[in-house]
Structures are given as structure tokens and as C-alpha cells.
Amino acid sequence: MLYREALNRALDETMEMDPDVVVLGEDVGLYGGSYRVTEGLVAKYGERRLIDTPIAELSIVGNAVGMAMGGLRPVAEIMTANFSLLAFDQIVNHMSKLRYMSAGKITLPMVVRFPQGVSRQLAAQHSESYEQMLCAVPGLTVFAAGDVNYAYHALKRAILMDDPVIFIEHELLYNKKGEVDFNTELDPFRARIVKEGEDITIISYLKMVDDVMEAVPRIEEGLGVSCEVIDLCSLNPIDFETIAKSVEKSGRVVVVEEDHRTGGYGSQVVSRICEELFxxxxxxxxxxxxxxxxxxYNRSLELLSIPTPDKIAVQITEWxxxxxx
Amino acid sequence: MAYEIVMPQLSDSMEEGKLVNWKVHPGDRVEAGEVIAEVESDKAVMEVQSFKDGVVKELKVKEGESVPVGTVIAVLETPGSGRDEEKGERGEPKKEHSVAESPSEESVPTQEAAEGSKSVVDELFGSETRPSGPKEAKKSEAEEGNGGAGQKAAAGSVVSGEASPKARAVAAAYGVDIEALQRAGKLPVPAHEADIKEWYLRRYFTPKALRLIELYGLDAVAFESSEKVDEKSVKEYIKKRHIPLPKPISSNRKAVIAAVTHSSKKPVYRIYDTIDSALLKRYETEELTYTVWLLKLFAEAMMEHEEFRTTLKGESLYVWPGASISLAMANGEELYAPVFKDLDTKSVEELSSMLGEMKGRVSSKRLGPDDLSGSTFGLSNLGMTGIERFDAMINREDCAIAAVGSERGGEVAITLTVDHRIVNGYQAALFMRTVKRLASDESFFEGAKKGGD
Incomplete structure (x- = not known):
């Protein structure tokens, strides 16, 4: 099953389970979503539950907030993370805070889906990552789906949860293949140990997990050690317990992220490790x-600007x- | 290449040591691990070993003289390469890197460095702080501070020297002075956890003691570190503390554990009987062993009693056409129950060679999944051990197993353990009667030699 199919299945199952689940966003209905995540759903559930919106992100999230306050379970889609900046007032001032502002009388069972990251030559205004800003907003749960099985289970749980969730997807993962275990429940707040190892803990999330896994055999061969690879999955709250267990064992930690270095989310992870596990x-x-x-925009320069399996292997080996x- | 041996720190509180006597003279050849001197610390007289092979070039300290920890006491000429030299070299470790990076100039500058470093180190230890100087200061601070000492004591537990946080934590627990050892060139800069542990273990434990510690998974910190720990003291420690030897579970053992656990849940009953052993004994040869005859005997009986060729799976019983028997075979600690298939169609000679071939495969562990399935009945023969009678556990999906004891007074004890879901007591009793009959039927033995039908 593909990553986008897993997301589609999660939407389909929750929509069937609960008539209050609605999907809204640009081209989510008739067109089936720009990454085909909502493909086929409009035929099954109609235009009242798959709402094609105008190109107006503030209103997409604003309407979702209103729907959630009114008792629905909206799943809003932002076409690409850069566009979400227009909706940040709704996300930061309303979506994350109304439960607090109403002393718990209002709940917001809503999800905003965020495709993000460096894809292929979409240039500076369509390639960014915003987990660092989103995780800095108390009141938001932030999931980052780097794995097909996780994508299915975590999106389902996110939709059925009564608190607002930012669900980050990576634009290069939509055609990633993977197995989904439909029979085993998964705790979306838990980090995933992708590979067990003894000597180096490599922490990552989203697409970088795949790049790390590609680099790991070279690192292990080069250094003659074994690496443990952790996919964080839930960025806020973070599963620090899993990190601590691994770092206590290995004593060496690497954090790999695609986002810009300065102020990147990984700096928070490293900071907490230094504070608590010094x-x-x-x-x-x-x-x-x-x-x-x-x-x-230039493909060679684009690749120079972000971590790649080659760079990861070389940097970790040298380090x-x-x-x- | 020159390798310098320094006054070791033999206990946490040792600051200087007195050279009691030399065991070697200049020009002597020494091996790694060989005792070269005796040194008196604040606690006891202890031996100093060389960590390298080489020839004693110079003894720098006279007998009876006291010198601070870290002072060069002897210089060895070691065979090693430039790289070895880098490790054994003294002086400023950061400079060593630049030396190692230009191997072409190796010989000249390193000798210079060796000579130059002596004065640098002498200076460091002589005029500036001695290795345990800072420690002393901290101690007195803590003693004076008393009430307010909590924080200071905690800070004092962090040792100085350039090392990773983890290395510092480990060094504090082991009482290792990183800074002094780094100055003495005994630890790399920066030092990591593994460096501290390795130094500590090699310093305070004999190789044999280390092997035991690893084998038993003991924590080296548990040992009193002011004396060299040898194998004997580790053994005493193990005995005193009643520490069991951990033994990893082999994959074969895991399989056996799963199998017998599964087997123990079967609703079984047992039938105890004996068979006449006169004919078995008479027909036994080097090739046609007791086990061969027993296999043939039970196979024959199985053909007369289809319940013993029956297995249970799901909602149905399955009756198998041939007599296939799983035989318990041990290879040291490992236990297997390979299957001998369709024994009703095999002569005892064929059976004998099958058994020999299977023994070879058991000892070389070359058993495929096909060798370990397809039986309906099991056999376990412990007669050769002299045991009179025992119970066996049913293998895998078999319906029963026969446990064969040793021959006594013309009889062999058989215990039949039977799965009641498949075979009832009456049927089992009839089966046993057939086995007894065949065991004393000469025509069976003669027929079996000719081969099956």
C-alpha cells in the first residue's frame, strides 16, 4: 500500500465510522486532492462532506475551527505548508487556544494536514518545513508521518481525537510503499525504533528517516559499529522516554532534519538531550x-541545501x- | 621507538609512589605484562607491569626514590610502527596528531618530541600542579563547607580533564584521574567512556580476571580498586556472592523450550509395561543396534494400529499411510527429534544406514524442516545409560511416544505416553500387546532383515 493510499484509507474509514467527519481544502473534492489523498471520497460521501474551498487558507482553517466548535470533526488540507502562513492566525490564536480560553467548554476535534518539505524543484516558496513553528505553539499536537503504517494509524487517531492535531506529511512520501498492519493498534504518540543498534542513536522524522536508513549500512561498515534509528513520529509531545533509553545505551546521538539548521526543530531535541542526559x-x-x-530551484543546488544519504553517511562517519x- | 613507563596511580588517593626495587636492568628484554618494578603507594607495595614488549633503555628513578604519579620511571625501546609510537608517546597529545599526519618526517621530529616532551612533563609535574592537586583542594573545601557542601561535593565528583560527559561520569565512579593520565599520555584527548574503562580494567585486573568478569557479566566497579584483581579473587567473589554463570539460550534450546511447553499442555496418560529382550539381544549387531530394532518394531506395530499413525489438526483427525517415527537424538547440549519416514517399507539394513546418516547430520546441525516433521509417533531410548525406566514427552504433533529403559533380567521397560485426544487407553493397551508379541516373534526379526513390503 502506498503512503497516500494509507491516508486515503484512514480518511475513508473514519468518514464511514462517523458522519461528522468532513474534509475541506483546495481541490480535495472533484479533483481528488493534489496528491490524490482524497481520491474517490467525493463519489462516496458527496460534496457536503468533501468541500472544495476557494484559494483562501485563512478561511479553510477558520471554517474548520468553526465546524469543530459546532460539533463536526473537520479535516482541513493545506495544499503545501508555505501557504499555511496565511492561516497562522487561525492556527495559533484559535485552533490551539479556544479550549483554554473557554475553560475547557469548547473542544476542537479537528486536524489540519500539512504536506511540506523539499520536493523536486518547487523552489523557495513551496519547499519549506514548519514543524519548528508549530511545535512552539502550546495546545497543538504535532504528528509527522514518515512511515506508511504510521500514516494510516496516526491519521485515524488524529481525526478521532477531541483535540486539535497538526498532521505533517512529506511531499516526496506520497508514493512510498509500505505494509499496513490493520490488526495491531498503534500509539501515535510513541516514537518508532526503525532499526535497533548499540553505538549511535540517530533521531529523525519524515523523509529523512528513509535517507538515514539508506546511509546506515555505510556508516556501520565505515565505523564498525551499529546504529539505532528512531523515527520520532510525534513531534509534540515528543516521546523522550524512547530517546533517553536509546541514548543511555549508545552515548552518542545524531539528529537529522531537512529543515534549515538555525532554529530547526532538531535543536530542541539536542537541547533537551544535553539538559537531561548530559x-x-x-x-x-x-x-x-x-x-x-x-x-x-536548481536541482543540484537544491540537493546541496539539504541532507542526503551521502552527506549523512559522510558526516556521521567523520564525526x-x-x-x- | 621509545615508550615511557610512568609512576602508576595505584589507588584513588595515591599522589606519589616510592620505587622499592627494580626487577629489570637497562638492556633487559621485557614482554607486555611482565613485572618490571615494585612500587610502594600510600597503601601497599604493588607490582608495576610493562604494557609493551621492548628492551629497557633507561631507568630514570633510583631504588628508594619517591616520585609523583605520572613521572617517567623507565624508557623502553619498542619495536612498533610510527602509529604505536604515537600512542605510547608522551607530551602534548594535540601535537602528536600533527606528527602522525606527516609520516615521511616521522623519525626525526618524533625523537625531538620525545626528548622535548620530557622537560615539558617534568615541568608540569614539578612546578605546576600535581595530578591530584585539584582534588585535594576540592576535598578540603567540602570538609570545611559541611552544610553547604552538597553542591560542591556534587561538582567535586566531576573529574577534570578533556573528556566526554559520560567518560567523566565513569571516571568519577571508578576513581580515575583523567587529567593526570592524559598528561602521562595514558589516555587520549579527548577521552571517551571506552578509553576510561579499558585503562581501568587493564590497570586493575589481570587478563584472566577480566575474562571471568566478562563471562559472568560482573560490574568491575564492585571490586576494590586499590589492588590488582586476579582470577582467584574474582572466583572468590563469585562464590561468596553466589553469582550464577549466565548462559545464553541457544536457538536449539529455545525450540526445545517451546516444544516441551506445548507438549506439556497435551492431555496425556501413561502405560507402563515391559517387553522380552531375548530376541532383541540376539539380533543386535554393531550395525543393527537396539535402536534400529526398536524403530522397526514400533513401525510394524503402528501398521497394525492406525490410531498410532494418526494426528489431530483443527476439527479433523488424519490417518497417515506409513509408519514415520520421530527419534530423540542428543548432540551435547542440543536435542533434536528428527523423523524417520515410512519405516514400514524399509529393511533394518536400510534403517541402520538412515540412522547413521542422520547422526552425522545431527552432529553437523544440518537438519532441514523436512527432517523435523511428518511423524505420528516418537521414540526415546535411554537404555544405553543404564536407566531403568522413564517418561518421555510427546514430540510436536505425534500422538504418543515410547520411552525405552535399559535391559534388566531379560526384559526392557517401556513407558508409553499417549495423547488421549487421539488414542484411548484400550487402543493403547492393544498396541502394547502387539509390541510385546512382535518382540518375542522370531519371524518378525527374520522378516525385517529381508526388507519391508
């Missing part, structure tokens, strides 16, 4: 992140050699 560290933590530049491995 005496378990046997090497300075390594951050591998995107360059502090607007994402270039390991310098730090006692």
Missing part, C-alpha cells in the same frame, strides 16, 4: 540539517572517527 553522552551531539538558505569510534 552524563550519558560520550560525544558531542551532531546535528545534520538543511543549509540556512532559501531552497534553490564518529573524531569522537572515539
Amino acid at each position: 552524563f550519558t553522552l560520550d560525544a558531542p551531539p551532531l546535528r545534520i540539517a538543511g543549509e540556512d538558505v532559501p531552497i534553490p 564518529g572517527r573524531k569522537n572515539g569510534l
Whole structure:
């Protein structure tokens, strides 16, 4: 099953289960979504539950907030994360805070889906990542689906939860293949140990998990060690327990993210590791992140601006050699 | 290449050591691990070993002289390459990197460095702080501070020297002075956890003691660190604390555990009987062993009693056409129950070679899934061990198993363990009667030699 099919199935199942679930966004209805995530749903559930909106992000999230307050379970889609900036007033001032402002009388069972990240030559205004801003807003749960099985289970749970969820997807993952285990419930707040290992803990999320996994055999061969790879899955709250267990074992930690280095979400992860796990560290933590530049259009430059399996392998190997491995 | 041996820190509180006597002279050849001197610390007289092979070039400290920890006491000429030298070299470790990076100039600058470093180190230890200097200061602070010492004591537990946080934590627990050891060139800069542990273990434990510690998964910190720990003291420790030897569970053992656990849930009953052993004994040869004859005997009986060729799966019983028997075979600690298929069609000679071939495969662990399935009945023979009688557990999906004891007074004890879901007591009793009959039927033995039909 493809990543986009897993998301489609999660939407389909929750819409069938609960008539209050509605989907709104640009081209989600007749066109089936720009990444085909909502394909076929309008035929099944009609235009009243798959609402094609104008190109107006503030109103998409604003309407979703209103629907959620009125008792529906809206799933809003932002076509690409950069466009969400227009909706940030609704996200930050309303979606995240109305439950607090109403002393808990209003709940907002809503999800905003965020396709994001560096795709292929979509240039600076269509390639960004905003998890760092979204995780800085108390009141929002932020999931990042880097895996097909997780995408299915976490989106379902996000829709059925009574609190607002930002559901981040990566634009290059929609055609990723994977197995979905329909029989085993999954806790979407738990990080996923993609690969077990002893000597280096590599923490990542979204598409970078795949890039890390591609780099790992070279790192392990180069350094003669084994790496543990963690997909964070839930960025806020973060599953620090899983991180701590791994770092206590390995003593060496690397955080890989696609986003710009300065102010990137990975800096928060490293900061917390240094604060809470200082005496378990046997090497300075390594951050591998995107360059502090607007994402270039030119494909070669685009790849130079973000981590790739090659860069990950080289940087971790060099860092390991310098730090006692 | 020159390798310098320094005054070791033999206990946490040791600041200087007195050289009691030399065990070697300049020009002597020494091996790694060989005792070269005796040193008196604040606690006891202990031996100093060389960590490298080489020839003693110079003894720098006279007998009876006291020098601070980290002072060079002897210089060895070691065979090693430039890389080895880098590790054994003293002086400023950061400079060593630049030396190692230009191997072409190796010989000249390193000798210079070796000579130059002596004075640098002497200076460091002589005029500036001695390795345990800062520690002393912290101690007195804590003693004076008393009430307010909580924070300071915590800070004091962090050792100084350039090292990772984890290495510092480990060094604090082990009482290792990173800074002094780094100055003495005994630890790399920066130091990591593994460096501290390795130094500590090699310093305070003999290789044999280390092997035991690893084997038993013991924590090295548990040992008193002021004396060299040898194998004997680890053994004593193990005995005193009643520490069991951890033994990893092999995949074969895991399979056996799963199988017997499964088997123990079967509703079984047992039938105890004996068979006449006179003919078995008479027909037994080197090739046609007891086990061969027993296999043939039970196979023959199985053909007369289809319940013993029956298995249960789901809602249905399945009656198998041939007599296939699983035989318990041990290979040291490992236990297998390979299947001998369609024994009703095999002569005892064929059976004998099948058994020999299977023994080879068991000992080389070359058993495929096909070798481990397809039976309906099991056999376990412990007669050769002299045991009189025992119970066996039913293998896999078999309906029963026969446990064969040793021959006594012309009889062999058989215990039949039977799955009541498949075979009832009356049927089992009839089966046993057939087995007894065949065991004393000469025509069966003669026929079996000719081959099955």
C-alpha cells in the first residue's frame, strides 16, 4: 500500500465510522486532492462532506475551527505548508487556544494536514518545513508521518481525537510503499525504533528517516559499529522516554532534519538531550540539517541545501572517527 | 621507538609512589605484562607491569626514590610502527596528531618530541600542579563547607580533564584521574567512556580476571580498586556472592523450550509395561543396534494400529499411510527429534544406514524442516545409560511416544505416553500387546532383515 493510499484509507474509514467527519481544502473534492489523498471520497460521501474551498487558507482553517466548535470533526488540507502562513492566525490564536480560553467548554476535534518539505524543484516558496513553528505553539499536537503504517494509524487517531492535531506529511512520501498492519493498534504518540543498534542513536522524522536508513549500512561498515534509528513520529509531545533509553545505551546521538539548521526543530531535541542526559553522552551531539538558505530551484543546488544519504553517511562517519569510534 | 613507563596511580588517593626495587636492568628484554618494578603507594607495595614488549633503555628513578604519579620511571625501546609510537608517546597529545599526519618526517621530529616532551612533563609535574592537586583542594573545601557542601561535593565528583560527559561520569565512579593520565599520555584527548574503562580494567585486573568478569557479566566497579584483581579473587567473589554463570539460550534450546511447553499442555496418560529382550539381544549387531530394532518394531506395530499413525489438526483427525517415527537424538547440549519416514517399507539394513546418516547430520546441525516433521509417533531410548525406566514427552504433533529403559533380567521397560485426544487407553493397551508379541516373534526379526513390503 502506498503512503497516500494509507491516508486515503484512514480518511475513508473514519468518514464511514462517523458522519461528522468532513474534509475541506483546495481541490480535495472533484479533483481528488493534489496528491490524490482524497481520491474517490467525493463519489462516496458527496460534496457536503468533501468541500472544495476557494484559494483562501485563512478561511479553510477558520471554517474548520468553526465546524469543530459546532460539533463536526473537520479535516482541513493545506495544499503545501508555505501557504499555511496565511492561516497562522487561525492556527495559533484559535485552533490551539479556544479550549483554554473557554475553560475547557469548547473542544476542537479537528486536524489540519500539512504536506511540506523539499520536493523536486518547487523552489523557495513551496519547499519549506514548519514543524519548528508549530511545535512552539502550546495546545497543538504535532504528528509527522514518515512511515506508511504510521500514516494510516496516526491519521485515524488524529481525526478521532477531541483535540486539535497538526498532521505533517512529506511531499516526496506520497508514493512510498509500505505494509499496513490493520490488526495491531498503534500509539501515535510513541516514537518508532526503525532499526535497533548499540553505538549511535540517530533521531529523525519524515523523509529523512528513509535517507538515514539508506546511509546506515555505510556508516556501520565505515565505523564498525551499529546504529539505532528512531523515527520520532510525534513531534509534540515528543516521546523522550524512547530517546533517553536509546541514548543511555549508545552515548552518542545524531539528529537529522531537512529543515534549515538555525532554529530547526532538531535543536530542541539536542537541547533537551544535553539538559537531561548530559552524563550519558560520550560525544558531542551532531546535528545534520538543511543549509540556512532559501531552497534553490536548481536541482543540484537544491540537493546541496539539504541532507542526503551521502552527506549523512559522510558526516556521521567523520564525526564518529573524531569522537572515539 | 621509545615508550615511557610512568609512576602508576595505584589507588584513588595515591599522589606519589616510592620505587622499592627494580626487577629489570637497562638492556633487559621485557614482554607486555611482565613485572618490571615494585612500587610502594600510600597503601601497599604493588607490582608495576610493562604494557609493551621492548628492551629497557633507561631507568630514570633510583631504588628508594619517591616520585609523583605520572613521572617517567623507565624508557623502553619498542619495536612498533610510527602509529604505536604515537600512542605510547608522551607530551602534548594535540601535537602528536600533527606528527602522525606527516609520516615521511616521522623519525626525526618524533625523537625531538620525545626528548622535548620530557622537560615539558617534568615541568608540569614539578612546578605546576600535581595530578591530584585539584582534588585535594576540592576535598578540603567540602570538609570545611559541611552544610553547604552538597553542591560542591556534587561538582567535586566531576573529574577534570578533556573528556566526554559520560567518560567523566565513569571516571568519577571508578576513581580515575583523567587529567593526570592524559598528561602521562595514558589516555587520549579527548577521552571517551571506552578509553576510561579499558585503562581501568587493564590497570586493575589481570587478563584472566577480566575474562571471568566478562563471562559472568560482573560490574568491575564492585571490586576494590586499590589492588590488582586476579582470577582467584574474582572466583572468590563469585562464590561468596553466589553469582550464577549466565548462559545464553541457544536457538536449539529455545525450540526445545517451546516444544516441551506445548507438549506439556497435551492431555496425556501413561502405560507402563515391559517387553522380552531375548530376541532383541540376539539380533543386535554393531550395525543393527537396539535402536534400529526398536524403530522397526514400533513401525510394524503402528501398521497394525492406525490410531498410532494418526494426528489431530483443527476439527479433523488424519490417518497417515506409513509408519514415520520421530527419534530423540542428543548432540551435547542440543536435542533434536528428527523423523524417520515410512519405516514400514524399509529393511533394518536400510534403517541402520538412515540412522547413521542422520547422526552425522545431527552432529553437523544440518537438519532441514523436512527432517523435523511428518511423524505420528516418537521414540526415546535411554537404555544405553543404564536407566531403568522413564517418561518421555510427546514430540510436536505425534500422538504418543515410547520411552525405552535399559535391559534388566531379560526384559526392557517401556513407558508409553499417549495423547488421549487421539488414542484411548484400550487402543493403547492393544498396541502394547502387539509390541510385546512382535518382540518375542522370531519371524518378525527374520522378516525385517529381508526388507519391508
